[in-house]
Amino acid sequence: MPRKRLAVKFCQTVKPAAKQVEFWDTTLTGLSLLVHPGGRKTFCTKFRTHAKQHRRQIGPFPVVSLDEARERARDILSNAARGIDSALAPEAPRSVADLSRLYIEHRSRNSKSTIENARMHSRFIVAELGRIPLAQMRSDDLRGLVQKIGEATPVQANRVLAEIKTMMN
Numbered sequence: 001m002p003r004k005r006l007a008v009k010f011c012q013t014v015k016p017a018a019k020q021v022e023f024w025d026t027t028l029t030g031l032s033l034l035v036h037p038g039g040r041k042t043f044c045t046k047f048r049t050h051a052k053q054h055r056r057q058i059g060p061f062p063v064v065s066l067d068e069a070r071e072r073a074r075d076i077l078s079n080a081a082r083g084i085d086s087a088l089a090p091e092a093p094r095s096v097a098d099l100s101r102l103y104i105e106h107r108s109r110n111s112k113s114t115i116e117n118a119r120m121h122s123r124f125i126v127a128e129l130g131r132i133p134l135a136q137m138r139s140d141d142l143r144g145l146v147q148k149i150g151e152a153t154p155v156q157a158n159r160v161l162a163e164i165k166t167m168m169n
Helices: 008-013 066-081 096-107 112-129 139-152 154-168
Strands: 021-025 031-035 041-049 052-061
Touching: 031 066, 041 066, 052 066, 096 112, 096 154, 112 139, 112 154, 139 154
Parallel strands: none
Antiparallel strands: 021 031, 031 041, 041 052
C-alpha cells in the first residue's frame, strides 16, 4: 500500500500492475486511488464507524476528478467522525413525489402489478400531491384526492388509498 501525494498527472499516468494496487493520498488521510490490473482506476475512501472498518467507492477516474474525489471523501470522513455512515443513511424524501419515486424503486419487480402501481402513482398520487412537502401533508389532502377519484371510479379510489397507506408506512 504505497503512500503518495495524489496529483492529476499521477492519476493519468500510473500504470496497472499484475495485481490490484492501492495508492494512499498523503494530502487527505483515508482517500486512495485503486488501480486494477485491467487499467481501471477508482477513487475509494476507508474509515471507521462504531469500531467497524468501511470502504466506500467514490467513483472512477477520470469521470470523477481528483478534486471532486477529495471533496466527496471529506464529506464521507466528516460524517464518519460524527458516527454516521453515509451509505446507510440515505437522504430522506422531501416531497410526496420523492417518496413515491423511492417507493416504486424499492418495490420494483417486472410484473403487471408493479407497472400498474407505477402508473397509479404518476397519474393520481404524484399529479395531485407531488409538490406537497411531506411535513406539510395532511389527511384532508388525501381525503380530497380519494373523493375526487371516487366520483368517477370508486374502485380506483380504493386502490389509490390502499397504495398511499402502504407507501406512507
